[in-house]
Amino acid sequence: MGWEILLALALLAIVLFTHWLMRASSKSLGDSESRILLWIAQGFGAGRIPIAPGTFGSLLGIVWFALLLAPGRLWVLILGTLVGFALSVWICGVAERKLGEKDPGSVVLDEITAMPVCFFVQVGIAKWKAGSLPDVVHFFSAHHWLWIAAIFAAFRLFDVLKPWPVRQSQSLPGGWGITVDDFLAAGYVNLVVVVIEAANGF
Numbered sequence: 001m002g003w004e005i006l007l008a009l010a011l012l013a014i015v016l017f018t019h020w021l022m023r024a025s026s027k028s029l030g031d032s033e034s035r036i037l038l039w040i041a042q043g044f045g046a047g048r049i050p051i052a053p054g055t056f057g058s059l060l061g062i063v064w065f066a067l068l069l070a071p072g073r074l075w076v077l078i079l080g081t082l083v084g085f086a087l088s089v090w091i092c093g094v095a096e097r098k099l100g101e102k103d104p105g106s107v108v109l110d111e112i113t114a115m116p117v118c119f120f121v122q123v124g125i126a127k128w129k130a131g132s133l134p135d136v137v138h139f140f141s142a143h144h145w146l147w148i149a150a151i152f153a154a155f156r157l158f159d160v161l162k163p164w165p166v167r168q169s170q171s172l173p174g175g176w177g178i179t180v181d182d183f184l185a186a187g188y189v190n191l192v193v194v195v196i197e198a199a200n201g202f
Contacts, residue, residue, distance in 0.1 A: 041095035057108025061115025084113030093175030117186035158185035
């Protein structure tokens, strides 16, 4: 029951935050609001790390995935991922305009919100085998750490190499171009996981 109350509050917060974002995206954006949005877009400061900011953003993405997995509800994982995508498009677009450059390296909210998608096949297989979503402790146990490390590394690889259509999607305007390429890279990760799992007979 506690999770349901927290989720209801979280959904209310998302609605209010989305309303604020719509206002913030307009020309009436104040300097303090702009700084807050930029801080969020930069992964709450992680994107300002001078070395490999995307990697640190992806690490935060694993934390985001764990938070979405914790309630043990598939709809929470899916809805949270969709909301994360929408907010990334919005906030990263605002950050891009504020910084005055295309897809700034310090903007890592796109990596954070795309990371849960990388685990979709693994979660699906675990649910199919057990009949329910794996809990966070099980998923992040020592037995699964190699999978987590491999998925993380694959995401970083596809995000850097940008195979078709990942690189092409960067030409999309504003936050779309910043966000879509990471979600497509996460799609490639799932394809690799499917191939490996199929080879091992699931």
